[in-house]
Amino acid sequence: MHLRDLTGPEQLKRLTPAELAELAAEIRRVILETVAANGGHLAPNLGVVELTLALHIVFDSPRDKILWDVSHQSYVHKLLTGRLHQFHTLRQYGGIAGFTDPRESVHDHFHWGHASTSISAAVGMAKARDLAGDDYEVVAVIGDGALTGGMAYEGLDHAGQDKTKLIVVLNDNSMSIAPNVGGISNYLARIRTGPSYQRVKHDVAEALRQIPFVGSQALDLVDRLKEGVKHLLVHNMFFEDLGFTYLGPVDGHNLAALQDVLRQARSYPGPTVVHVVTTKGKGVPYAEELPDKFHGGGPFDVATGRTGPGAVTYSEVFGRTICKLAAEDQRVCAITAAMPDGTGLSRFARQFPDRYFDVGIAEQHGVTFAAGLAKGGMRPVFAVYSTFLQRAYDQVIHDVALQNLPVTLAIDRGGLVEDGATHQGVFDVAYLRAIPNMVVMAPKDENELQHMLYTALCHEGPATLRYPRGKAQGVPLDETLQQLPIGRGEVLQEGTDVVLVGLGTMARVCQEAARLLAEKSISAMVINPRYVKPLDADLLLAAGRQVGAVVTVEEACLAGGFGSAVLELFAAHGVDARVTRMGIPDEFVDHGKPAHFLERYGLTPEGVAQRAEQLLLQVRADLSAQPARPKRTVRRVGAKAAGSERP
Numbered sequence: 001m002h003l004r005d006l007t008g009p010e011q012l013k014r015l016t017p018a019e020l021a022e023l024a025a026e027i028r029r030v031i032l033e034t035v036a037a038n039g040g041h042l043a044p045n046l047g048v049v050e051l052t053l054a055l056h057i058v059f060d061s062p063r064d065k066i067l068w069d070v071s072h073q074s075y076v077h078k079l080l081t082g083r084l085h086q087f088h089t090l091r092q093y094g095g096i097a098g099f100t101d102p103r104e105s106v107h108d109h110f111h112w113g114h115a116s117t118s119i120s121a122a123v124g125m126a127k128a129r130d131l132a133g134d135d136y137e138v139v140a141v142i143g144d145g146a147l148t149g150g151m152a153y154e155g156l157d158h159a160g161q162d163k164t165k166l167i168v169v170l171n172d173n174s175m176s177i178a179p180n181v182g183g184i185s186n187y188l189a190r191i192r193t194g195p196s197y198q199r200v201k202h203d204v205a206e207a208l209r210q211i212p213f214v215g216s217q218a219l220d221l222v223d224r225l226k227e228g229v230k231h232l233l234v235h236n237m238f239f240e241d242l243g244f245t246y247l248g249p250v251d252g253h254n255l256a257a258l259q260d261v262l263r264q265a266r267s268y269p270g271p272t273v274v275h276v277v278t279t280k281g282k283g284v285p286y287a288e289e290l291p292d293k294f295h296g297g298g299p300f301d302v303a304t305g306r307t308g309p310g311a312v313t314y315s316e317v318f319g320r321t322i323c324k325l326a327a328e329d330q331r332v333c334a335i336t337a338a339m340p341d342g343t344g345l346s347r348f349a350r351q352f353p354d355r356y357f358d359v360g361i362a363e364q365h366g367v368t369f370a371a372g373l374a375k376g377g378m379r380p381v382f383a384v385y386s387t388f389l390q391r392a393y394d395q396v397i398h399d400v401a402l403q404n405l406p407v408t409l410a411i412d413r414g415g416l417v418e419d420g421a422t423h424q425g426v427f428d429v430a431y432l433r434a435i436p437n438m439v440v441m442a443p444k445d446e447n448e449l450q451h452m453l454y455t456a457l458c459h460e461g462p463a464t465l466r467y468p469r470g471k472a473q474g475v476p477l478d479e480t481l482q483q484l485p486i487g488r489g490e491v492l493q494e495g496t497d498v499v500l501v502g503l504g505t506m507a508r509v510c511q512e513a514a515r516l517l518a519e520k521s522i523s524a525m526v527i528n529p530r531y532v533k534p535l536d537a538d539l540l541l542a543a544g545r546q547v548g549a550v551v552t553v554e555e556a557c558l559a560g561g562f563g564s565a566v567l568e569l570f571a572a573h574g575v576d577a578r579v580t581r582m583g584i585p586d587e588f589v590d591h592g593k594p595a596h597f598l599e600r601y602g603l604t605p606e607g608v609a610q611r612a613e614q615l616l617l618q619v620r621a622d623l624s625a626q627p628a629r630p631k632r633t634v635r636r637v638g639a640k641a642a643g644s645e646r647p
């Protein structure tokens with residue numbers, strides 16, 4: 001049987017072991033070739049080929065619900081559920097998503113990409129099933145990396161006590177993106193290498209059966225003895241103590257063993273954990289050897305796994321700068337939530353192992369841990385992707401900002417990314433600027449990034465800097481770091497017809513737009529605001545008053561964003577300028593090249609220039625209609641009334 005002949009997962013149940021082995025090899029080939037061409041998650045998917053086949057053989061998807069935690073490892077599932085023919089469009093705009101997405105298939109139940117959520121969702125679905133009197137199975141597949149996230153334990157805690165029937169499949173490959181960390185990871189390693197739990201349980205029961213006892217008290221004693229010996233032999237039965245039946249560990253590449261254990265789990269009435277041991281990157285030597293490099297990323301050469309030479313990225317400049325600062329200041333610490341490479345902290349980890357902390361996929365803990373470090377006199381920098389910081393919003397407010405602690409949040413992947421709605425870093429500007437005490441910065445290029453990091457570390461309170469994914473601008477880097485006065489922007493270019501205010505990398509886009517406008521004899525002033533909070537009120541108010549037409553540009557959501565801050569400032573000070581805000585509208589942004597979406601939202605030099613021209617047309621229309629414009633007066637009165645609202 002070839003993959004192309006598979007019309008649905010139900011056919012798998014009729015295949016022989018030899019046919020299934022052939023299919024597994026073909027799946028690995030298709031995934032390797034597609035990911036090499038399009039980028040994506042290679043090693044996680046190669047590791048779950050047999051597990052996914054076994055799940056679809058034992059369970060009846062979509063009636064039974066299989067929930068993939070993070071869902072970056074759902075490619076095999078996609079191939080088995082009718083998406084082979086579109087699979088070559090993986091991660092491209094309009095193509096197959098890199099994560100599960102209910103819009104794509106009835107076999108996908110959630111559109112998600114953040115870790116550690118599957119158990120909670122599974123408990124909810126299982127409960128809904130019970131309330132509706134239904135009897136389908138609910139299976140959460142979660143990696144050992146995702147199991148470092150606190151929410152996984154909240155789900156386990158609830159399910160263990162509630163006794164609702166559900167199956168948690170723990171896909172244990174001892175890797176998060178990088179080698180997994182933490183006590184639970186060590187605990188799983190002990191189970192993996194220790195005597196099989198099932199064997200011990202069976203052997204103990206057999207041994208005790210040989211001892212002649214009479215009466216119920218004696219049977220009771222046998223049970224207690226069994227528990228005691230089991231605990232002695234199998235270190236600390238964490239899952240069973242929580243109320244789960246634990247099955248495993250089982251070889252995650254042995255299809256027959258996997259089917260057996262999953263059938264066993266299916267037959268149990270309560271919550272079950274099935275511990276499956278897999279090899280990340282299985283079947284492709286370079287991916288097995290470097291599972292972290294091949295966890296996820298851009299295209300590569302199929303034969304060798306080699307990638308092309310990479311340009312300098314913002315993350316790398318951040319990584320080098322924090323090393324420089326840590327060498328000069330013993331208080332500087334760095335924290336990552338399981339992303340040492342992605343955030344550029346690998347060099348720091350090697351150079352300053354004592355001051356480097358990988359806390360696992362635990363953003364909430366990471367933020368409050370940073371608060372603790374700061375309280376103890378350190379200068380922690382938590383490097384985290386914008387989208388994952390969303391997890392720790394309360395910790396940022398409650399544990400850092402309210403305490404006014406000198407914690408720096410280095411927010412990577414601020415802006416659009418290829419991975420889609422789950423990963424877009426577009427909410428940070430809006431959610432951070434609402435927080436008292438918080439300084440919010442966005443560098444226009446990598447040189448400014450290094451000065452901003454230095455500024456944040458010199459600041460006696462919480463500070464954030466957000467910068468985009470990928471290639472930096474290629475500007476020279478100053479040798480000496482300087483503090484950028486807090487709340488002060490810079491004028492990149494003077495002009496008299498329109499003001500273009502570009503946040504972060506949009507400053508460059510505005511400079512280009514100004515050049516295009518100059519070709520049409522329109523004189524544009526360009527401002528790099530540097531700070532979202534505090535805003536450079538003097539500069540922006542003066543520009544708004546003098547020029548009267550302002551375009552704000554940000555690679556972030558419009559609702560509550562930087563442009564909104566400018567509008568609030570103008571309203572509070574009665575500045576009667578025409579303002580056009582450009583940014584991400586009120587919608588989730590799908591997967592595809594960021595350039596595609598930047599174009600769509602007009603966040604390009606041409607787009608900004610066009611909007612500026614439209615704005616000028618409106619201003620001219622306003623001016624010609626001025627005598628009959630009572631609205632302007634009303635607005636000014638309104639603004640005065642709001643004068644107490646301090647920006």
Ligand SMILES: Cc1ncc(C[n+]2csc(CCOP(=O)(O)OP(=O)(O)O)c2C)c(N)n1
Pocket residue numbers: 044047070072073113114115142143144145146147171173175176177280295337338339361363388391
């Ligand atoms: C909240 C959150 N933080 C960080 C990430 C980035 N991330 C994606 S997959 C992954 C590792 C997951 O490891 P594991 O669950 O063991 O799956 P594996 O890839 O090893 O199969 C990380 C850290 C994420 N998706 N969500």
